[in-house]
Amino acid sequence: MxxxxxxxxxxxxxxxxxxxxxxxxxxxxxxxxxxxxxxxxxxxxxxxxxxxxxxxxxxxxxxxxxxxxxxxxxxxxxxxxxxxxxxxxxxxxxxxxxxxxxxxxxxxxxxxxxxxxxxxxxxxxxxxxxxxxxxxxxxxxxxxxxxxxxxxxxxxxxxxxxxxxxxxxxxxKAEPVTTHYQHANASVRISTMFVELLERQFPIESPQQQVRLRKASDFAGQLSVHVNHLNRALKEVTGKTTTILIAERLVQEAKALLRHTDWNVSEVAYGLGFEEPAHFNNFFRKHTKMRPTEFRVV
Missing domain, CATH: 2.60.120 (Jelly Rolls)
Known part of the structure; x- marks a missing residue:
């Protein structure tokens, strides 16, 4: 980085x-x-x-x-x-x-x-x-x-x-330059940019703060690239898909919030962009094999 x-x-x-x-x-x-x-x-x-x-x-x-x-x-x-x-x-x-x-x-x-x-x-x-x-x-x-x-x-x-x-x-009022050529390190650059955008959403510091970029298409839109192009670049550089990288970072933040704050599960879920606590529970269990409440007391 x-x-x-x-x-x-x-x-x-x-x-x-x-x-x-x-x-x-x-x-x-x-x-x-x-x-x-x-x-x-x-x-x-x-x-x-x-x-x-x-x-x-x-x-x-x-x-x-x-x-x-x-x-x-x-x-x-x-x-x-x-x-x-x-x-x-x-x-x-x-x-x-x-x-x-x-x-x-x-x-x-x-x-x-x-x-x-x-x-x-x-x-x-x-x-x-x-x-x-x-x-x-x-x-x-x-x-x-x-x-x-x-x-x-x-x-x-x-x-x-x-x-x-x-x-x-x-x-x-003027026209920007839009004719680019692909640099030899294009995949590295777009991967770096993706990580920058992802990391700038963290840490979540209050129950009112919410992650806005959660889907591969959200990041592709910010970077002005097709979602398939973003996925190929990340796969080439990291060996992981866009969806997996986003999920891993959400899980990492979820663990930190569950371990180091007294927020209830609904507040943690909202901060991570889940409108329904049940969706967050299913997501967390899928990636950790534990429910959020179980992880909190381990």
């Missing part, structure tokens, strides 16, 4: 320092020039970040995410979210900008979850090709960001949120 790059790790690795207010409840935002940060000799590892990122990439790059790979020649706008592991290989000299920010930074004035937006939605298409005119427009937005963040204006972060939204809406 790829590691998760935190904001602290990003700053430490790229700049050898960490901002003092990185964990502020107000959220975090910053902007950088790509040529000062990106390396053509040592690409960043294929991994998930715990922050959002919008990049204006000017140069030749190869982009990998889920089971897809894209080779971009020229300029493109990239939207990366914390749920999707990815890697960018720089194939030429780089220029452009990128900004990084947390969900809490945007949520101060934004009522929608960022992952509900098309540009950040898991399974969507996060890359937009730019012609010369669009590159100029996007460059100007990033330059205004750069000027704003260096200013003493009391409401500069409100202005910066508006610039982020300007980039989001600019991209959503």
């Amino acid at each position: 790829p590691t998760v790059e935190t904001l602290e790790a990003f700053y430490q690795k790229k700049l050898a320092w960490v901002p003092a207010n990185l964990q502020s409840e107000l959220g975090h935002f910053n902007i950088f020039k790509r040529e000062e940060i990106c390396s053509t000799s040592k690409p960043a590892p294929y991994s998930r970040r715990d922050y959002y990122k919008i990049s204006l990439m000017i140069g030749d790059n190869r982009f990998h995410y889920a089971d897809k790979s894209l080779e971009i020649r020229g300029s493109a706008l990239l939207f990366a979210n914390p749920q999707v592991p990815y890697q960018v290989e720089s194939l030429s000299d780089q220029s452009g900008f990128f900004c990084i920010f947390t969900e809490s930074f945007m949520n101060r004035s934004w009522g929608t979850r960022l992952t509900d937006l098309p540009v950040f939605r898991p399974g969507g298409h996060p890359i937009f090709l730019l012609d010369e005119e669009r590159t100029r427009i996007v460059t100007e937005v990033f330059m205004r960001m750069q000027t704003e963040i260096a200013s003493e204006y009391a409401y500069k972060y409100d202005a910066l949120r508006n610039y982020v939204l300007e980039l989001i809406h600019f991209a959503q």
Whole structure:
């Protein structure tokens, strides 16, 4: 499994320092020039970040995410979210900008979850090709960001949120790149993405929380692949079917909840996505040869 790059790790690795207010409840935002940060000799590892990122990439790059790979020649706008592991290989000299920010930074004035937006939605298409005119427009937005963040204006972060939204809406009016080629490690990538989506639903921390992705078709929909393609990829990498992997993880969480909480069986069943406790009882017994109440007292 790829590691998760935190904001602290990003700053430490790229700049050898960490901002003092990185964990502020107000959220975090910053902007950088790509040529000062990106390396053509040592690409960043294929991994998930715990922050959002919008990049204006000017140069030749190869982009990998889920089971897809894209080779971009020229300029493109990239939207990366914390749920999707990815890697960018720089194939030429780089220029452009990128900004990084947390969900809490945007949520101060934004009522929608960022992952509900098309540009950040898991399974969507996060890359937009730019012609010369669009590159100029996007460059100007990033330059205004750069000027704003260096200013003493009391409401500069409100202005910066508006610039982020300007980039989001600019991209959503455009057509994303949808022509991919299958990378040699396509099965590994889609398997990694599946596990990321599965694990992000756990642990279940309250009786009101409920697992939403429970069927192979749920995950296939999130990944924008056919359910048979997902199953083949997982079978190739893990030797197990999608259904078995989901069931094993549900059983693992069920055991933890039965052993370490005082929730009743109905609450455990609901949290794991079973609308009827009887269905959960049958599921648990099928996979453990024990009823939930029997397991709890062992």
